[in-house]
Amino acid sequence: MKRIILTGGGTAGHVTPNMALIPELKKAGYDIHYIGSKKGIERRLIGDMDIPYYPISSGKLRRYFDLKNFTDPFRVLTGYFQASRLMGRLKPDILFSKGGFVSVPVVIAAKRKKIPVIIHESDITPGLANKLSFGSASKVCCNFPETVKYLPEGKAVLTGSPIRAQLFSGDKDKGLSLCGFKAGKPVLLVMGGSLGSVAINQAVRASLDSLLESFQLIHLCGKGNLDQSLASRPGYCQFEYASQELPHLFAAADLFISRAGANTICEILALRKPNILIPLTAAASRGDQLLNAASFEKSGYSYVLHEEDVSRDSLLKAVHHVYNKKDQYIAALNEGSENSAVDLIMDLINKYAGRRS
Numbered sequence: 552m553k554r555i556i557l558t559g560g561g562t563a564g565h566v567t568p569n570m571a572l573i574p575e576l577k578k579a580g581y582d583i584h585y586i587g588s589k590k591g592i593e594r595r596l597i598g599d600m601d602i603p604y605y606p607i608s609s610g611k612l613r614r615y616f617d618l619k620n621f622t623d624p625f626r627v628l629t630g631y632f633q634a635s636r637l638m639g640r641l642k643p644d645i646l647f648s649k650g651g652f653v654s655v656p657v658v659i660a661a662k663r664k665k666i667p668v669i670i671h672e673s674d675i676t677p678g679l680a681n682k683l684s685f686g687s688a689s690k691v692c693c694n695f696p697e698t699v700k701y702l703p704e705g706k707a708v709l710t711g712s713p714i715r716a717q718l719f720s721g722d723k724d725k726g727l728s729l730c731g732f733k734a735g736k737p738v739l740l741v742m743g744g745s746l747g748s749v750a751i752n753q754a755v756r757a758s759l760d761s762l763l764e765s766f767q768l769i770h771l772c773g774k775g776n777l778d779q780s781l782a783s784r785p786g787y788c789q790f791e792y793a794s795q796e797l798p799h800l801f802a803a804a805d806l807f808i809s810r811a812g813a814n815t816i817c818e819i820l821a822l823r824k825p826n827i828l829i830p831l832t833a834a835a836s837r838g839d840q841l842l843n844a845a846s847f848e849k850s851g852y853s854y855v856l857h858e859e860d861v862s863r864d865s866l867l868k869a870v871h872h873v874y875n876k877k878d879q880y881i882a883a884l885n886e887g888s889e890n891s892a893v894d895l896i897m898d899l900i901n902k903y904a905g906r907r908s
């Protein structure tokens with residue numbers, strides 16, 4: 552039996568593609584293990600899948616001044632030694648990395664142990680963690696054709712993003728029942744990422760009275776962001792984060808409001824849901840979500856509302872605009888390519904597993 556280690560974490564976007572691969576890896580007979588951070592969301596998500604999980608020390612590599620810049624390198628170094636010991640003990644045939652800063656010491660440790668490494672980059676331009684890991688990779692998978700020029704020559708493979716098969720197994724009636732909603736009234740689903748979004752949450756709640764006149768609303772507001780004063784509001788259902796129930800909530804939704812993380816928008820494309828994207832600003836990120844959103848807007852898949860323009864009125868205008876033109880957006884989404892990322896990545900894993908570099 553071949554053994555694979557998966558790594559990646561910090562946000563759900565660095566975990567869900569790994570989760571999409573796990574059922575196929577099990578079918579192929581792989582012995583699967585996961586290395587992640589001690590407190591990241593990946594620990595809970597992977598724990599729910601009954602996969603052996605090994606937490607290591609991790610630190611963030613920042614481009615800006617922060618006192619933690621003086622201590623986090625030591626955490627990364629500790630994480631490297633922990634990952635190296637795990638590589639020696641587990642002796643994997645291959646490592647698959649989805650990125651995030653916890654992945655950097657794991658990838659470097661695998662390279663030093665001559666274990667083949669496959670990396671997946673979701674965004675149009677690579678993030679710092681993956682950039683630091685490219686030299687250790689056998690192949691680098693990516694979502695967008697525009698990304699290939701940023702990747703090491705001879706290593707880039709255009710695969711798209713692995714989509715969790717269970718997202719297509721949702722039951723609309725079950726989703727409505729979970730929220731206490733009635734059939735016949737459209738459902739708006741709002742998600743600001745696994746950590747939530749203050750700007751989106753505030754705009755949605757400020758618009759709630761008006762939104763509920765036309766829609767029922769599912770609000771995935773992020774950890775610690777529940778508003779208990781709205782807990783019994785008819786037509787409004789809030790979750791910190793959804794896991795097992797997520798496919799049913801997606802099936803119940805007629806319209807999405809979302810951040811523009813690459814994995815999330817690829818899931819929206821695969822589900823063919825009309826949507827409004829509110830990307831992170833350049834000040835709050837390296838600008839990857841702005842590029843992702845612009846690409847989807849150009850293709851006619853999405854309506855983009857920039858965070859600095861978000862207000863009660865602009866949000867209501869965007870929601871009604873997209874819902875009134877939902878058939879037009881669905882037609883564009885249906886023109887999107889079929890997602891075969893899981894199969895393409897599995898082919899790479901099978902090809903490189905056991906090849907010592």
